[in-house]
Amino acid sequence: MDLTLDILQDAITNLAKKARKDSIKRRQRRNLSVPAAKWIAPAMIKGRQGYALSVVLATVGCSHAISEAGGCTMCSYLLDGTEEHPTHEQLIQQFEVALGKLEEKPVPYSVKIYTSGSFLDTREVSIIARKAILEKIGRDERIEEVVLESRPEYVSDSLMHEVKSILGDRKIEIGIGLESTNDQVRSLCINKGFTLDKFQEALEICKTHGIGIRAYVLVKPPFLTERDALLDSVSTIIKAAEMGITTASINPVNVQSYTLVERLWRSRDYRPPWLWTVVEILKQARKEVNHTIPILCDPVAAGKSRGTHNCGICDSSIIQAIRSFSLSQDLDVFDDLSCGCRNLWEHVLTHEDISLVSHL
């Protein structure tokens, strides 16, 4: 089986590379002093209603995505990045621009820093810039929660020491795209390039510094049937919770440009997950997982053909229920959902397993 997996792994890596094509070079020139994206949303922060800022810093992008490994099968966040290296002044400026968004919003604040890669990867964010940004947060009393996104290989003892000493008593989480606790799924279907052991290692380091882990769980990578995907996500959330993560963030696949997923989707050989599947994952996982661990879901492109969707009629009410569940963690919000398309979804759950034919 190992040999079998190797060959399939090679095939999928090559397909991921092929899908990426020259998208790296086609990245547009951008103003390196403003972030790639920034948005704010109401959020529960340490039990109080406040605001969360999400900022995507424009960097050279994810090292895994640029590398010969080909990047992940569903991800084109690389396109958010830039070809040039921003200077550390520019990176700091990007963060300041984003922080401005929060002015005049009621406290407390939460800040999530993404880079479409790893904030802790020094190839993307230099040590000087990283320290400066962290210190800026450290000085801002209004910010009570911080999430830093990174692949697990950049999580080291010394770095966590640095983070902790700058940010102090704030709630700190390192956001890691765990995607699945099944190594086969993560490696074969996603081409993620790290093992569960590596994730565990990062998690243990964080624990010793009192830093939490926010695990991103991917719903329906390619090469899984709808039911494979449902079962894998539920068991991933449960297992990750047992391992000691502090938050689970559920991400249904959305079809991004220049990805293997997009090529399959265009060949009518892939469909993003049903909203019913997402609901079912949240229901099953919430019942199993300790209530101190929030299970969040804010699906991208939900209701659109490139995102998680149902029949088109019931989509918005279900998306609303999912969002409200993320805030309340209350499963009752799913009680009254119904639609004629549920029969079709149930058919898909079994028949994809039987036929391995994608049901669009």
Next chain:
Amino acid sequence: MTRFLIDKGHDGPIRKGELEVGDSRFVCPLLIGPNTKLPFEVVGRDLASKAVSLKILPSLTNDISLPDGPEPLILPSLPNSSLFGRDAHRTLLDHQLDLLDSKDESFQERAVVRTSFGLTNDTYLEFLSRAKTFGIRSVAFQFDGYLGQNDLNAVDLRISTPLSWLTLALGRVDLSLLPLLVYLGFDLIDISRAEEAASKDLRLWKLSTEEFGEHYDERYCSCPACNGVSLSDLSESERYKVLFKHNSEQYRILLSECIELSNRGLLRWLVESMTHATPNLAGFTRRISSTFYDYLEEFTPTIGSGVIPLIGPESYWSPTVKRFRDYVRIRYTPPSQKKAILLLPCSARKPYSDSRSHKRFRNAIDSALGSAKHEIAETILTSPIALVPRELERAYPAANYDIPVTGKWDAEELEIAANALVDHLSKFDVSVPVLVHASGGYRAIVEQVEDQIDQDIIYTNIVGSPTRRSSLQSLSEKLTELKEGIPLEKGHSTELEDTLRATADFQFGTGAGSLLIPEESKIKGKLYRMVVSKIGKEQTCAFVSENGVLSLTLFGGELLKPLGRYWARFEGEKVRGGALFAVGVKSADPNIRPGDEVIVLNRDDNVVAVGRSEMSGREMCELDYGHAITFRHKVK
């Protein structure tokens, strides 16, 4: 124990068979899936049912324990495989073999290999040769229902599969696609589409799909699910149940129609009729008919009874039709005494000689030529079988086909007939004139290729119909002119030997006529009943008017043997019983088709029986079960 037995009877690649699963027996072709006798069960995921089911192993599950029992076990692969290259597809197949590697034979017998979208034929063939060391005898193909390249590939792979294997069609099989898949020889067909359609509020019909919606005009249906209920009055969940049951019933009804029609040699006609369901299906059917012609032809019987309707362009290339044209082109040689050719239009009644129009033509010929008529080669122009030498008018399907008559020919049928005419006339000497007694499209055929014909062409003067008195008068006059000009000599009728020799050539290939009915033969009988040919006192063959076939005696078989065609060999000395079974056939002429008259050779190469084949030559060699040859005569 899982076993697949193929029974006798062919109408194209469709095979009737029996699937044994433990103590249960299923007749194939069989519908599988929800609401059928053979549902699915995904191992470890669906509730285990007590009823017999097809077990599915989920993908990416290496450590799952294979369930015991007699039921077929569909091995795992991956979805979304369409972009994979060769290596990945090979790996997906080999992984299935790996699962079986350590298992005993009973698991291998139950195993159903799964192909994947994007798998090419060469990779599949390589896999088949590796799979030989395993006991696998079944394979499942995927259909996405778009009738594009994926579905065409599934058919292509099916065709490359060993004949004795059980074949499954999984995926989205629309109701209108069912007859084509049955025709192509899929043994188990997934009808989960019935459930999918119901969940989309669709009621399936043979040629159309009805959607339940806001402005709904209810269609009448008498099926047990719909009878007495109005869809509009039902709750959503009740409606779903009714639609699901109705849809499943439609598959059952249509399969039953397929089987019954195939028993009458009419399955191809149903497949052609179904092309009117959607342009997509029409395109798919046409592509399959031309791409896989050899495969379809191999299993299409050479005999039949009853009327064969040939209605649209789909029929022009149907195996029965194209094969007739090919046999006439390749195997027919005109009798040497023919000094003139007469081209005539076809008639609705078959054989043509029995029609009023041809009786009138015969009267005109008789009155003009008298006993010199044996030097005229009569050839009937028609569509879509192109042309029929008078000697072969009782052969299949010349005596059986029926076409819509409008007097208008389309470009394709004109071209088919014109090409056939050029080939046919090239078999005659350039000095042999061609008299054309035909009008409209028939005449257009000749005119279209005038410059490719080396012989003189003479047209009779037809006003209105060729059977009108004045037209017949013109025919008589032209014939009389020919008789005097060439001249045509008096002689005795050669109708019987011409027919028997032409039929022998048509059936067994060029040269068979002179071997089987040599000069010294004594031929007696009526063409409209039976004609017997003897050498001395011993019969060699008999022409049976009813199906236009020559049946052999053992002596005839001996005479035919040097031709090296239409033989099957078995390893014993003498045959016993009424039939030879496939398991007993050692080797056979691959050109044998179901329905052919064949000779049976023993291990010493002696003719020990003659009879009628029930399957193709390749099947005789490859299958372990089933009737191969029904004996007509055998060495006592």
